[in-house]
Amino acid sequence: MVKMACFVFVFLMIMILSSSASVILSTSGNATLCLGQTRQQFLCEVAGPLLFWSFSGANGVPFSSGATTTRFLSPNIEVELLSICSEVPLIRSMATITKVTRNMNGTTLQCRNSSFVTGSIGEEVNFYVLSSTAVSLIYVTTLESSTGQLTIYASWPLATCAAMYGVSISNNDVKQTQVVERPQFFFNVTSGTYRIGVNSIDYNGTIVEDPVYATISIHVPEFDVSARFVCVNKTFLFTTEKLEEEDTSVLSSIISQISITNQNNESYTYKVTMKNQFGSLTKYGVVGQQRAKPIDGEDKKQTDMSSM
Numbered sequence: 001m002v003k004m005a006c007f008v009f010v011f012l013m014i015m016i017l018s019s020s021a022s023v024i025l026s027t028s029g030n031a032t033l034c035l036g037q038t039r040q041q042f043l044c045e046v047a048g049p050l051l052f053w054s055f056s057g058a059n060g061v062p063f064s065s066g067a068t069t070t071r072f073l074s075p076n077i078e079v080e081l082l083s084i085c086s087e088v089p090l091i092r093s094m095a096t097i098t099k100v101t102r103n104m105n106g107t108t109l110q111c112r113n114s115s116f117v118t119g120s121i122g123e124e125v126n127f128y129v130l131s132s133t134a135v136s137l138i139y140v141t142t143l144e145s146s147t148g149q150l151t152i153y154a155s156w157p158l159a160t161c162a163a164m165y166g167v168s169i170s171n172n173d174v175k176q177t178q179v180v181e182r183p184q185f186f187f188n189v190t191s192g193t194y195r196i197g198v199n200s201i202d203y204n205g206t207i208v209e210d211p212v213y214a215t216i217s218i219h220v221p222e223f224d225v226s227a228r229f230v231c232v233n234k235t236f237l238f239t240t241e242k243l244e245e246e247d248t249s250v251l252s253s254i255i256s257q258i259s260i261t262n263q264n265n266e267s268y269t270y271k272v273t274m275k276n277q278f279g280s281l282t283k284y285g286v287v288g289q290q291r292a293k294p295i296d297g298e299d300k301k302q303t304d305m306s307s308m
Contacts, residue, residue: 022047025111025123033100034161035131036203040097042125043082044111051091052120053079054110062115063093076101077109100203105129132202133160134209140196140216142189142277150218150278154196155184159208162200166207170195191278193217220279225272227287 026043033040044051054060055073063081070080076099082092095109104127112122135156143151154167167185169176171192178185179201199211273282 023111023113023121023123025125027125028123030126030128033097033104033127033129034163034203035100035102035129036163037100037161038098038203040100042095042109042111044093044095044123046091046093046111046113047088048091048113049086049089050113050115051093052112052115052122053093053095054112056107056109060110060115063091073109076104100129102129130161132162132200132208135159135162135165135198135200135212138196138198138212138214140214142216142218143186144277150189151186152189152194152196152216152218153184153186154198154214156198156212158183159200161202162208163203163205164201166199166201166211168197168211170197189218191219193219218278220281221274221276222281223272223274223283225283225285227270227285 024045026041044053049064051063052060053063053073055077058074061071061073061079063079063084065084065086070078073079073095077095077097079093079095082094084091093111095111097104107127108124109127110122110124112120114120136159138154138156140152140154143153145151156165159165164179164181165183167178167180169187171189171194176187185198193215194217195213195215197211197213200208202208267286269284269286271282271284273280275281
């Protein structure tokens, strides 16, 4: 089976020999790893009879036609032979980090064509290990489907080295929790106040710091109306007061006179409608005329004039 691999890599080998390099490492330079990550792999191809792995200058592991078993380069890095093509020659090997640990920060993985550093050709990758960070903020908005179903869409910026995210939704003391891989979440809602919490989970399955929260209120506007009619200038004065504590934006308000109670115009029936993105609420009421209060001394003056 290894012998058959020679034919697969003939074209690749031609390209390698036509270039100045005889060692190719799938990732070279600098590589960022997340603490707790598993199965991080690095492929090396050497045009020659020997492939040699080295980790941070320590004793390495060679692969040639006489050594084909999987070995450990370090406690957390294993190397295995993938194929040997002796006719070309070409050796392919894979290094696998079984689990990223903190002490791997600043280390170097090298693949070269000789067990001796001097005079060899090789490529290397430097590892930088990062810890997971917490979610910093949440964006929350509402979406409405063609059927009228309301959906909350929550999203947040990617947290560094977060393997997953824990999402909690609380409404009327009922709490739901889910784990998601992407930094976004959809869930259907009805009326009520919802508290959404999100925290990041690292590759070891540990929750990172406290969750960040956002609150959204799903309901039509709740308000009270105070109305009065000033007889002098025939003006309606309305005062509306929001009753809910949450900030639910009012998109429109309509105030209209419905009817006059009697021929003397002593009272009027009114209608007030307020609307937001979740619906509308209408309230009706009756307001009577209020005569303007006389200025101090005016009643006395009128009385004096009538007695003349």
